Amino acid sequence: MSSSSVAPPVKPPMRDALVTAAFRLFLEHGYEQTTVDDIVALAGVGRRSFFRYFPSKEDVVFPDHEGCLADMTAFLAAGDPECEPVRRVCDAARLVLRMYAENPTFSVQRYRLTKQVPGLRAYELSVVWRYERALADYLRGRYAGRPDGTLRADVIAAAVVAAHNNALRSWLRSDGRGDPDETVGHALGYVQDAFGTEPAAPAPGGTAAALFGGPVEHPDDVVVLVSRRDAPLWRVVQEIETAFGRA
Numbered sequence: 515m516s517s518s519s520v521a522p523p524v525k526p527p528m529r530d531a532l533v534t535a536a537f538r539l540f541l542e543h544g545y546e547q548t549t550v551d552d553i554v555a556l557a558g559v560g561r562r563s564f565f566r567y568f569p570s571k572e573d574v575v576f577p578d579h580e581g582c583l584a585d586m587t588a589f590l591a592a593g594d595p596e597c598e599p600v601r602r603v604c605d606a607a608r609l610v611l612r613m614y615a616e617n618p619t620f621s622v623q624r625y626r627l628t629k630q631v632p633g634l635r636a637y638e639l640s641v642v643w644r645y646e647r648a649l650a651d652y653l654r655g656r657y658a659g660r661p662d663g664t665l666r667a668d669v670i671a672a673a674v675v676a677a678h679n680n681a682l683r684s685w686l687r688s689d690g691r692g693d694p695d696e697t698v699g700h701a702l703g704y705v706q707d708a709f710g711t712e713p714a715a716p717a718p719g720g721t722a723a724a725l726f727g728g729p730v731e732h733p734d735d736v737v738v739l740v741s742r743r744d745a746p747l748w749r750v751v752q753e754i755e756t757a758f759g760r761a
Contacts, residue, residue, distance in 0.1 A: 529567045529577065531557045536574045537623060545575075545631045572637045575624060579641050582613045583648060590652040599656040600670060600710045603649045604702040607678040610645065611698050614682060618690030625686040646675045670709050677701040 535557040539548040550571055554564050568574045586606050593602045614621040628634045650671035657663030681701035685694045 528557075528559060528563060532559070532564055532567060533574055533577050536571075537620070537627075540575075540627055541623065545627060545634070572634060575627065575634055576637065576641060578613055582610055583641075583644055585609055586645065587648050590648065593652075598710065599653055600674075600706055603653060603671065603674050604706060606649060606652075607645075607674050607702065608695075608698065610678065611682060611694055614686075615694050622686055622690050625683070642675060642679065646671050649674055666709075670705070673705045673709065674702065677705050 532553060536548070536553045539552050539556060543552075548571075550561060550564055553571075553574070554561055557564075564574075568577070586609050589606050589609060590602065628638055650668050653667030653670055654664055657667050660666070678698055678701065681698040682694070685692060685697050
């Protein structure tokens with residue numbers, strides 16, 4: 515094959531080239547010592563090109579979060595109104611995991627860099643807060659009109675983010691080894707166990723009617739259920755159903 519028939523290497527998109535150049539300089543010289551001028555010089559573009567893609571130097575460290583947040587918001591909005599809301603927000607959190615898992619080397623480098631630079635940690639916290647707000651807004655809509663609906667939505671959103679981030683950081687500290695889906699799935703399982711049974715809407719006929727969808731046929735019957743304080747809500751409901759012969 516002649517040399518003239520060999521296709522020239524494809525240049526990465528400018529946005530990717532800027533991110534690659536930035537992280538190379540961050541790793542070689544340090545984040546604080548690297549300027550935007552250094553980044554554009556290495557990438558071979560002008561300052562205007564940098565600011566067309568990134569409002570600041572901090573944004574080049576987190577180039578994918580805006581897109582991921584938009585994907586999460588769209589995913590939640592497209593959910594079936596009948597789907598279990600806690601499972602839905604846990605599935606939404608897995609979109610963030612997928613973003614990290616697509617490029618483990620970059621994700622581990624970013625994690626290490628963020629730990630070293632206080633300004634980046636503060637920036638990351640603001641990004642995490644936006645994810646939590648997206649989850650909470652969805653849950654507030656699902657729990658609208660219920661007693662403590664807003665409180666429940668905010669608590670569950672915070673629990674999902676805490677469980678996801680705890681497992682994600684564990685995976686990043688291991689240099690991206692192992693299966694992140696399994697690690698994060700295990701952590702989110704605690705949230706689903708604790709909050710995964712959606713409270714039923716009030717119905718005529720008292721508490722038993724609200725639970726089982728009909729009037730209480732034997733109002734004099736009393737059922738006493740003993741359960742562990744830390745038992746997940748779905749387990750308690752299951753025991754009640756069994757006691758009423760609705761297993």
